[in-house]
Amino acid sequence: MAFFRKKQARAQKQVQKEPTEIIKPWRRYLDKKDQASETIRPARPVGEVLPKLKATRKRHLKRNLIIVLVPLCLLLIFVAYYVSPISKVGNVSVQGTEVIADQTIIDHSGVQKNDHILKLLRQKKKISAAILAGVPGLKTAELNISNFNQLTFNVTEYRQIGYLNKKNHYYSVLSNGTILKDVVAKPVGNLPVLEGFTEGKKLNFLIKTFKNLPLSIQNDISEIHLTHSKINPYQVRIYMNDENEVIADLRTIQKKLPNYPIYAKALKQKGVIDIEVGVFAYPFSKDTKK
Structure with missing residues (x-):
C-alpha cells in the first residue's frame, strides 16, 4: 500500500506543474528552427547558375592545359635544339x-x-x-x-719588349718574363734583340730596368747581350742604333744609361762607353769593333 501511495503522490506533483512550463522545451525548438530557416538563402534559378558553372569549368580546363602543355613544349624545344647542329x-x-x-x-x-x-x-x-x-x-x-x-x-x-736570338732563331720576349716558343721569322719594329738570356732572375731584372728607362733611350737600343764575366755576372754589352757600344751592369743601368746622350756626345768617333763601374769611353780598335 505504501508503494502505491508514493506513486500517487509523485503523479499529483507532476499534475501540479504549470502548462507553460511543460511546453517551454518545444517552444525553444520551434524558435531555433525558425531562425535557421531565415538564414537559408533562397535558391537561384537554374538559368542563372548554369552559365557561371560553364565559365568556371572552362577556366579550370585552360589552366590544366597550360600546366601540361607548357612544360611539354619546352621539353620538345630543348630536345630539338640539343640534337640540332646549332x-x-x-x-x-x-x-x-x-x-x-x-x-x-x-x-x-x-x-x-x-x-x-x-x-x-x-x-x-x-x-x-x-x-x-x-x-x-x-x-x-x-x-x-x-x-x-x-x-x-x-x-x-703582356707587352712585347724584345726578341731573344738563340742560334739565329728569334723568339718573342714579353714584359712578364715569358719567352714564347713560337719562332719569329725576323724581328719587327723598334724592339731590342737579346742574347745570352734565359727565363729567370736576370731576364726579369733586365725587363724591369728596361721598362723604367726613358722612351728615347729604349728606342736607341738595338741589342743587349748578357756577357756575365766571372767578375760580374750582371755584365751586359749594349749595342746602340748609332753604332756605339755600352758596357754596363744590369743593376746600375737604370741610373746611368739615361745619361748616354752626354757620353756619346763626348766621343769624337764611334766607340765603347764603359759605365760598368765608373764612366769612361774609348774609340773602336780593329780588335774591338763589331
Missing part, C-alpha cells in the same frame, strides 16, 4: 692577339669541334683558367658565345 661548336675565333698564335690559344682551351654549347657555358671559368695556365704570355682570357654557337676568345697579352 647546339654544337661552330666558328671559333680569337681577338686581342698580336704576338701569340691564335691556334695556340684554341689548343690550350680544350674546346673540341663536337662539344655542346651548353657544356661550354657551364665550363667557361674552367676553360679560361686552362688557357691562362697553358699560355703564360696572357694577362686575361675570356670565352664569349654569340649567335647560338659562335665562339670568341677575347684575350689580353
Whole structure:
C-alpha cells in the first residue's frame, strides 16, 4: 500500500506543474528552427547558375592545359635544339692577339669541334683558367658565345719588349718574363734583340730596368747581350742604333744609361762607353769593333 501511495503522490506533483512550463522545451525548438530557416538563402534559378558553372569549368580546363602543355613544349624545344647542329661548336675565333698564335690559344682551351654549347657555358671559368695556365704570355682570357654557337676568345697579352736570338732563331720576349716558343721569322719594329738570356732572375731584372728607362733611350737600343764575366755576372754589352757600344751592369743601368746622350756626345768617333763601374769611353780598335 505504501508503494502505491508514493506513486500517487509523485503523479499529483507532476499534475501540479504549470502548462507553460511543460511546453517551454518545444517552444525553444520551434524558435531555433525558425531562425535557421531565415538564414537559408533562397535558391537561384537554374538559368542563372548554369552559365557561371560553364565559365568556371572552362577556366579550370585552360589552366590544366597550360600546366601540361607548357612544360611539354619546352621539353620538345630543348630536345630539338640539343640534337640540332646549332647546339654544337661552330666558328671559333680569337681577338686581342698580336704576338701569340691564335691556334695556340684554341689548343690550350680544350674546346673540341663536337662539344655542346651548353657544356661550354657551364665550363667557361674552367676553360679560361686552362688557357691562362697553358699560355703564360696572357694577362686575361675570356670565352664569349654569340649567335647560338659562335665562339670568341677575347684575350689580353703582356707587352712585347724584345726578341731573344738563340742560334739565329728569334723568339718573342714579353714584359712578364715569358719567352714564347713560337719562332719569329725576323724581328719587327723598334724592339731590342737579346742574347745570352734565359727565363729567370736576370731576364726579369733586365725587363724591369728596361721598362723604367726613358722612351728615347729604349728606342736607341738595338741589342743587349748578357756577357756575365766571372767578375760580374750582371755584365751586359749594349749595342746602340748609332753604332756605339755600352758596357754596363744590369743593376746600375737604370741610373746611368739615361745619361748616354752626354757620353756619346763626348766621343769624337764611334766607340765603347764603359759605365760598368765608373764612366769612361774609348774609340773602336780593329780588335774591338763589331
